[in-house]
Amino acid sequence: MPVNLVPTRAEDLLPVKGVALGVAEAGIKKAKRRDLLVMRLAEGASVAGVFTQNRFCAAPVILCREQFAGGKPARALVVNTGNANAGTGEDGLGRARKSCSELAALLACDSSQILPFSTGVIMEPLPVERIVAALPRALADCREDNWANAAEAIMTTDTVPKACSRQLTLGGKTVTVTGMAKGAGMIHPGMATMLGFVATDAAVSQVALQHMLAEATARSFNRITVDGDTSTNDSFILIATGAAGAQKITDERHPDYARLAAAVGEVAVWLAQAIIRDGEGATKFITVEVQGGKSEEECGKVAYAIAHSPLVKTAFFASDPNLGRLLCAIGYAGIPDLDVGRVKLYLGDVLVATEGGRNPAYREEDGQRVMQQSEITVRVELARGAAQTTVWTCDLSHDYVSINADYRS
Amino acid sequence: MPVNLVPTRAEDLLPVKGVALGVAEAGIKKAKRRDLLVMRLAEGASVAGVFTQNRFCAAPVILCREQFAGGKPARALVVNTGNANAGTGEDGLGRARKSCSELAALLACDSSQILPFSTGVIMEPLPVERIVAALPRALADCREDNWANAAEAIMTTDTVPKACSRQLTLGGKTVTVTGMAKGAGMIHPGMATMLGFVATDAAVSQVALQHMLAEATARSFNRITVDGDTSTNDSFILIATGAAGAQKITDERHPDYARLAAAVGEVAVWLAQAIIRDGEGATKFITVEVQGGKSEEECGKVAYAIAHSPLVKTAFFASDPNLGRLLCAIGYAGIPDLDVGRVKLYLGDVLVATEGGRNPAYREEDGQRVMQQSEITVRVELARGAAQTTVWTCDLSHDYVSINADYRS
Numbered sequence: 002m003p004v005n006l007v008p009t010r011a012e013d014l015l016p017v018k019g020v021a022l023g024v025a026e027a028g029i030k031k032a033k034r035r036d037l038l039v040m041r042l043a044e045g046a047s048v049a050g051v052f053t054q055n056r057f058c059a060a061p062v063i064l065c066r067e068q069f070a071g072g073k074p075a076r077a078l079v080v081n082t083g084n085a086n087a088g089t090g091e092d093g094l095g096r097a098r099k100s101c102s103e104l105a106a107l108l109a110c111d112s113s114q115i116l117p118f119s120t121g122v123i124m125e126p127l128p129v130e131r132i133v134a135a136l137p138r139a140l141a142d143c144r145e146d147n148w149a150n151a152a153e154a155i156m157t158t159d160t161v162p163k164a165c166s167r168q169l170t171l172g173g174k175t176v177t178v179t180g181m182a183k184g185a186g187m188i189h190p191g192m193a194t195m196l197g198f199v200a201t202d203a204a205v206s207q208v209a210l211q212h213m214l215a216e217a218t219a220r221s222f223n224r225i226t227v228d229g230d231t232s233t234n235d236s237f238i239l240i241a242t243g244a245a246g247a248q249k250i251t252d253e254r255h256p257d258y259a260r261l262a263a264a265v266g267e268v269a270v271w272l273a274q275a276i277i278r279d280g281e282g283a284t285k286f287i288t289v290e291v292q293g294g295k296s297e298e299e300c301g302k303v304a305y306a307i308a309h310s311p312l313v314k315t316a317f318f319a320s321d322p323n324l325g326r327l328l329c330a331i332g333y334a335g336i337p338d339l340d341v342g343r344v345k346l347y348l349g350d351v352l353v354a355t356e357g358g359r360n361p362a363y364r365e366e367d368g369q370r371v372m373q374q375s376e377i378t379v380r381v382e383l384a385r386g387a388a389q390t391t392v393w394t395c396d397l398s399h400d401y402v403s404i405n406a407d408y409r410s
Numbered sequence: 411m412p413v414n415l416v417p418t419r420a421e422d423l424l425p426v427k428g429v430a431l432g433v434a435e436a437g438i439k440k441a442k443r444r445d446l447l448v449m450r451l452a453e454g455a456s457v458a459g460v461f462t463q464n465r466f467c468a469a470p471v472i473l474c475r476e477q478f479a480g481g482k483p484a485r486a487l488v489v490n491t492g493n494a495n496a497g498t499g500e501d502g503l504g505r506a507r508k509s510c511s512e513l514a515a516l517l518a519c520d521s522s523q524i525l526p527f528s529t530g531v532i533m534e535p536l537p538v539e540r541i542v543a544a545l546p547r548a549l550a551d552c553r554e555d556n557w558a559n560a561a562e563a564i565m566t567t568d569t570v571p572k573a574c575s576r577q578l579t580l581g582g583k584t585v586t587v588t589g590m591a592k593g594a595g596m597i598h599p600g601m602a603t604m605l606g607f608v609a610t611d612a613a614v615s616q617v618a619l620q621h622m623l624a625e626a627t628a629r630s631f632n633r634i635t636v637d638g639d640t641s642t643n644d645s646f647i648l649i650a651t652g653a654a655g656a657q658k659i660t661d662e663r664h665p666d667y668a669r670l671a672a673a674v675g676e677v678a679v680w681l682a683q684a685i686i687r688d689g690e691g692a693t694k695f696i697t698v699e700v701q702g703g704k705s706e707e708e709c710g711k712v713a714y715a716i717a718h719s720p721l722v723k724t725a726f727f728a729s730d731p732n733l734g735r736l737l738c739a740i741g742y743a744g745i746p747d748l749d750v751g752r753v754k755l756y757l758g759d760v761l762v763a764t765e766g767g768r769n770p771a772y773r774e775e776d777g778q779r780v781m782q783q784s785e786i787t788v789r790v791e792l793a794r795g796a797a798q799t800t801v802w803t804c805d806l807s808h809d810y811v812s813i814n815a816d817y818r819s
Contacts, residue, residue: 056748057741057766088737090751090767123734124768233738311720311806312814319815325532328497329642332466339465342499357466358499359533397720402808405721406728 004286004375004395006278008161011149015166015177018202019043019242022151023142027135029128030083030121037132038080038154039104039139040198046242048075048116049211051218053235059087060097060127061117062234068113076110078238080118080196081132082157082183087233088124096129103133107140118196120157120183120234152181155196158404159185163275167264171257174247176203178264182237182272185281195276197222197237199268203261204243205250212253213262214239221269224392225277226308239265277393282400285317288378288393295386299336303381304392306334314397317377322368324353331381339383347380348372413695413784413804415687417570420558424575424586427611428452428651431560432551436544438537439492439530446541447563448513448548449487449607455651456613457484457525458620460627462644468496469506469536470526471643477522485519487647489527489605490541491566491592496642497533505538512542516549527605529566529592529643561590564605567813568594572684576673580666583656585612587673591646591681594690604685606631606646608677612670613652614659621662622671623648630678633801634686635717648674686802691809694726697787697802704795708745712790713801715743723806726786731777733762740790748792756789757781 020040027037042048050069052062068075079100086093101115108115119127142150152162164181184195205213218237243249250258278286289307294300307313310330316323327346332339346354349371353363371377429449436446451457459478461471477484488509495502510524517524528536551559561571573590593604614622627646652658659667687695698716703709716722719739725732736755741748755763758780762772780786 055738055741056743056745057737057750085734088734088763088767090765093767122732123738124763125734126768233734233741311810315811315814318811321815323531325494325497325534325642328466329464329532332464332642336465341466354497354533356499358497358502359535397811399808399811401720402724402727402806402811405724406730 016145019244060093202245280395283395317396425554428653469502611654614650689804692804726805
């Protein structure tokens with residue numbers, strides 16, 4: 002059960018003019034499962050993308066990078082679940098190219114105008130013939146009010162579809178931002194096992210859109226961790242169709258940039274947090290705030306030392322205020338000149354540790370009270386500078402082990 | 411149940427001349443548990459130590475470092491389980507000092523000649539009065555053939571005591587090396603949550619002994635990981651009493667140095683591997699060998715990316731050859747210019763991946779056969795240099811979560 006995550010109702014997912022979505026059952030891993038998604042983009046849409054840094058990146062990631070570098074405007078995205086097409090070498094590249102060329106033929110565009118995405122098991126050959134066979138059905142299903150089915154089609158170990166919408170007015174025109182994402186495990190900063198697609202019918206130049214995407218990623222998908230594993234397939238795509246008729250945002254100094262960027266950021270943060278709330282086996286949603294660092298980088302080291310520690314995460318699962326494990330993680334985070342005598346550790350509103358040890362006024366029942374909540378904030382004050390950062394994670398439960406031990410079966 | 415770890419029988423733990431060990435029930439955390447150990451050293455013994463790099467290091471670690479810096483020869487070690495005396499600030503230092511001064515009074519030596527060690531729960535005040543009250547009983551119990559009881563007294567979540575002995579002849583004199591260690595979770599390179607004590611009755615100068623200790627640590631305790639957490643209390647101590655009457659080893663060019671160092675290294679590797687075999691919840695012992703790197707450091711990055719990955723570790727637990735997770739970990743290990751097309755991945759004797767993807771000759775049943783073994787070797791060939799490294803780890807099971815969720819209760 003995801004932690005305090007109420008899936009957005011289908012009727013609250015707002016269509017984005019110029020983006021039509023269609024799903025189909027391709028039978029990639031399981032029968033009778035809609036596992037194929039096509040997103041058609043209106044002519045003139047801008048597309049921006051960020052991708053995994055994993056050296057064993059998946060074949061579709063390689064193709065997406067090629068196609069971004071090639072420069073022809075994208076006309077469609079093709080997404081499958083059930084198979085990651087990663088760790089598949091030259092053969093995998095060939096199969097990814099095949100799905101692009103077949104879809105391009107159906108759409109009468111160039112193969113380089115198709116962006117492919119895959120998620121699922123690694124190192125198995127992609128059953129591309131099944132994808133090709135299902136493409137016409139996915140195309141026939143394409144419509145703008147189909148985000149709910151699309152969000153469901155891209156799920157793997159996710160227990161609920163993740164999607165949300167925002168609307169704003171730019172120069173008198175109503176503009177919509179709708180996004181969806183999948184991911185539940187293999188979630189790490191530097192991107193999660195995750196696919197994310199956010200679209201708006203605002204008009205944004207490719208350069209400004211890429212900038213907006215980078216900003217949104219930095220404060221959303223790059224701030225979450227479930228298990229510290231960086232996947233081979235992570236991709237986050239931002240699309241701007243321009244179909245709402247608002248004035249084009251040409252660069253980040255444009256007067257409308259900040260408001261649109263805020264809405265895109267909200268959608269991205271909602272999706273990133275939804276991934277953590279639905280983290281494999283998660284029973285708690287943990288916010289780790291680190292303040293008073295010399296740099297954002299060192300704040301991140303401390304935040305991730307806490308967020309990655311299996312000992313800390315099992316203590317959260319057990320609702321056990323075994324807070325020494327938090328101090329321990331701060332201590333090994335890799336700040337060699339950290340003065341532990343100045344560090345303050347808060348659990349929720351409770352000052353737990355100060356002056357290198359337990360706060361004399363700390364009472365176990367106060368820690369216990371916070372630990373029993375399903376939303377917990379850990380705050381660390383380093384008292385050595387003005388930088389800060391926030392990351393989100395979940396606890397480590399029996400179900401994480403069960404889900405990942407049984408994943409392929 | 412530890413993985414293929416047969417505890418050494420008490421009669422096979424050989425006394426080291428000049429080291430007397432005594433245990434007592436101090437009631438630190440639980441009643442009727444021998445939780446206090448005193449080791450008395452013959453006059454003239456050399457002692458070397460390495461300690462955790464955690465900035466929140468425990469009070470006893472701070473005192474040990476002070477006492478090594480102070481230079482007066484150590485006459486005794488005092489070790490307690492049940493409480494780590496870490497994250498306890500100035501008050502914790504006072505309590506550690508108290509246990510040293512009380513033992514020093516009983517032994518008529520200086521307080522700075524006592525080395526203290528603690529292991530157990532973090533951020534709780536050390537019940538030092540109980541330790542002080544039990545010291546006379548521990549001293550009364552001191553004898554050279556007491557290693558088995560000593561190894562049991564230092565356990566925390568360990569399921570079996572860990573100790574072993576080696577003997578060799580140096581210049582016609584029989585020399586003994588006996589060691590013990592504790593640790594099962596919070597185990598990480600850069601030292602484990604672990605206390606290790608190895609003693610020999612060979613004669614070794616302090617400088618040569620420290621060198622021998624550093625070498626042994628690098629190939630034993632610094633090559634293991636259970637959960638990636640670096641503890642506040644890690645300490646590894648090497649003692650040389652000189653009581654066997656062999657010629658003194660003055661430096662590492664001495665003809666006897668290499669043979670003694672080899673025996674010490676064997677004991678340290680045995681203990682380090684025993685810690686992994688008894689890793690919290692472990693059902694498999696995993697050796698990760700990385701070869702063909704440009705440097706030992708980059709080999710270590712790949713080895714630890716594999717050894718720390720919860721996804722890899724749960725796949726081992728499930729005996730599931732979900733080998734894409736191994737490729738994925740190699741890919742995010744942090745070698746930016748890694749040519750994945752040249753990487754080879756072996757599971758036991760089975761070539762799993764080559765040329766960026768699955769070996770065409772690989773068959774699932776071959777991977778399955780290796781995965782079902784309780785001792786598994788993963789071998790990665792990077793094909794970019796001549797460096798190599800080996801690390802040892804275990805799988806991640808339901809019991810790891812149970813043990814760490816319930817630890818304090």
